Amino acid sequence: MFSSLIFAGTYSGLTLLAGQTETPQRTIFPAKTTNPQGLTGQALASLAADCPNSLVLAGAQELVYRGTFQEDFLSSQVQHARTWRVEARNLIIGEERGFKVASFTQIRPKEIRLPGSPAKDITPRVEDSGSPAAHVVVWSVNPNGQCQSLEKRRRPVSLEGIPLREGSLFVGLPLDSSQAAEGWKSQEAGHPDWNWRLAGREGVQGTRCVVLEGTQTPPEWEKPRADRPTWRRTARAWISSTTGMVHRLEKIYERRDPARDYVSLRTTHRVELDSTLGYPGQLFEDRKREVLLAFQTQEETLSLVDETNRNPRAFDALVRQINTQISDHPSTPYRAALQGVLRKIDLAKKGELVTAVEDEPAGSEPVPGPTLGKVAPDFLVPSMDKSGTVSLRNWKNKPILLLFYHPDSPSAISSLAFANEMARENKGKIQVLGMTVLSNARRVSAQKEAMKLTFPLVDGSGLKISYALDSTPKWYLVDALGIIRSVQSGWGDEMKADLIRETQGLLNAR
Helix, strand or coil, X not given: CCCCCCCCCCCCCCCCCCCCCCCCCCCCCCCCCCXXXXXXXXXXXXXXXXXXXXXXXXXXXXXXXXXXXXXXXXXXXXXXXXXXXXXXXXXXXECCCCEEEXXXXXXXXXXXXXXXXXXXXXXXXXXXXXXXXEEEEEEEECCCCCEEECCCCCCCCCCCCCCCCCCCCCCCCCCCHHHHHHCEEEEECCEEEEEEEEEEEEEXXXXXXXXXXXEECCHHHCCCXXXXXXXXXXXXXXXXXXXXXXXXXXXXXXXXXXXXXXXXXXXXXXXXXXXXXXXXXXXXXXXXXHHHHHHHHHHHHHHHHHCCCXXXXXXXXXXXXXXXXXXXXXXXXXXXXXXXXXXXXXXXXCCCECCCCCCCCCCCCXXXXXXXXXXXXXXXXXXXXXXXXXXXXXXXXXXXXXXXXXXXCCCXXXXXXXXXXXXXXXCCCCEEEEEECCCCHHHHHHHHHHHCCCCCXXXXXXXXXXXXXXXXXXXXXXXXXXXXXXXXXXXXXXXHXXXXXXXXXXXXXX
């Protein structure tokens, strides 16, 4: 549900968060269950009576889910798939009027499968996902299982991205058995309601479960619009008949491009409850302290980045808080979350951490982040070189290399110099465009003149959501048809070589 999620670091290769350990991979297969349409009234009533209407949880309890997240790109131009391992730790830290749950989610790239490729896995870099390696969210969960984030400010959540802010490990339960038999709805902030119905019974690792099927469908799904994509989500949840906890979850997202009636992207998120433990006394307090500190310092870091005149010393204060926790207290599984926040703070101090706040009212359509094989979002932005505006359509039928950068970032000089080299060596073949995230024409123009840059610079600060800007520098290689062929984040020799190879491959294929 990958939105403007924030990178835990900038990677030149596959780098995992400190504290992550390899976990056994589980293969979770969708189960065959009874079709409720074929149930007799008596059988449906019996199934409805088995369906719980409230959660039974306990404070200091930890629920650990493990599984996979897979993207399948199905457009006519690009067809491939890639998979990540997912681990989500959910710690019950309070029981007042429901439950307060701290959720720490980590991802680990697994493979890319290309049509006709050998069976051997091709492991993608973390930055290729466009999402962070880890994220912490604290949720308020009511007794009926519906979640609400306790983040200070609403931030855009892409339904297409890796589910680092996935709150659906608890699903909205029916109020009573009569509602269960008829079907019911549950709400999700910013999106259409989920419509749920009973689908049967099935055991999961010895636990008696009721199977629920849910759909979340905007009105445009059946009648695709020509001006924007549409989507739908379907879900299957295996919930305990006694506790209401999700023991297995499968959630599928499908996207149709504008004016198209076929699915161009499908993502599948499958997780299963791996363990549930209760921690007594100090063991619980140690875990609670670390995960809450990770959430609080993460929120303060993002708030500082949002400020126009932020004080660099405020970042140092956050680093001291985290380092004190690391040095003075025993390590827990949530130490990796603290390490991830330290990486975010380091990026923020360099001016390379970009965030976006969602200003759209609840119920509006989410802005899908750009991905491989998808049409690059068009824009109309001010030119930083001269008066007027610039649109992606200015270079129709010509490949484009977009560089999003911050002029004051330590990597700005080297990345701009490389972009300038690409512009000179491929003059007339590809258009290079610099997208500054700092709306300071004087600073940008002075830097361009000093470096003798030959390519146009524009104000890209308003494209943080539409281009999923989580850090800078960030590169998008777009072909002559407007299709995104490569997405790269960060800077380094390996990434530079990748961009040169992918650019040449694109030009040779024309």
